[in-house]
Amino acid sequence: YTCPGQGCCPPEGSSMGLPGTSVLAAAATYAGLQVRGSLRELTARLTPWETTAAPGQEVALDTVSMALVPRILEDAGRAEVAEEALTLARRIRDRLAAAPSVPGMRPADLRDDGLLEDEEAATLILALQDRTTRDRAAEWMEGDEAGPALRLWRALARRCVGPYREHAAAPL
Numbered sequence: 001y002t003c004p005g006q007g008c009c010p011p012e013g014s015s016m017g018l019p020g021t022s023v024l025a026a027a028a029t030y031a032g033l034q035v036r037g038s039l040r041e042l043t044a045r046l047t048p049w050e051t052t053a054a055p056g057q058e059v060a061l062d063t064v065s066m067a068l069v070p071r072i073l074e075d076a077g078r079a080e081v082a083e084e085a086l087t088l089a090r091r092i093r094d095r096l097a098a099a100p101s102v103p104g105m106r107p108a109d110l111r112d113d114g115l116l117e118d119e120e121a122a123t124l125i126l127a128l129q130d131r132t133t134r135d136r137a138a139e140w141m142e143g144d145e146a147g148p149a150l151r152l153w154r155a156l157a158r159r160c161v162g163p164y165r166e167h168a169a170a171p172l
Contacts, residue, residue, distance in 0.1 A: 045109055046157045046172060048165050053113075058162040060118035061125065068126050078130060085127030089137055089152065092120060096155075097148035112155045121159040128156070128170040 048054070071077035095115055102108045128134045140149035153171040160168035 045105060045154055046168070048158055048161045048168060050161075054161040057118050057121065057159050058164065060122040061159075061161070061164045061167075064119060064122035065126055068123065072127070072130060081127055082130060082133040082136070085124055085133055086136060088120060089124055092116060092124070093140065093145065093148045093152050096151045108151075109154065109158070112151050113158065116152075116155050116159070118159075121156055124152075125156055125160060125164065125167050125171070129167060134170050 068081060071081050092115070096112055099111060099115055102111045128137065137149075140146065156171040157168040160166070160171075
């Protein structure tokens with residue numbers, strides 16, 4: 001196909017999306033999530049930390065990975081890690097659900113971040129790299145569990161710091 005040059009095609013190198021849209025916004029809409037705020041605000045809620053807390057989270061990720069990854073690589077160990085991680089995720093999801101409401105997206109995210117320990121986050125981030133474990137946790141995205149689960153996934157994505165940034169794909 002060759003563009004006839006009549007303004008009907010997007011400029012070369014541009015995306016096929018409409019101005020002001022993104023894959024992230026489209027995915028949220030498709031998933032039935034009500035997106036509040038701007039795309040910039042939504043992205044900020046999912047972007048890994050670049051704060052003074054980031055080095056501590058990176059140390060926790062390094063430490064937990066040395067203990068967890070060898071277990072995940074063994075068939076029997078992988079099943080144990082999955083059960084342990086899902087139990088931990090349920091406990092944290094319930095902790096988030098029980099937390100008092102805070103007005104505003106940023107204060108709510110900060111509250112959620114404060115309810116999650118570095119080691120807990122590291123354990124879940126690494127365990128969710130296993131597709132089967134991630135699929136089981138994704139079942140929480142329906143019904144009453146969906147809100148607290150979404151808060152947990154956002155908090156985990158923010159904890160994927162340093163060389164672990166790519167690990168954010170799993171909770172997202």
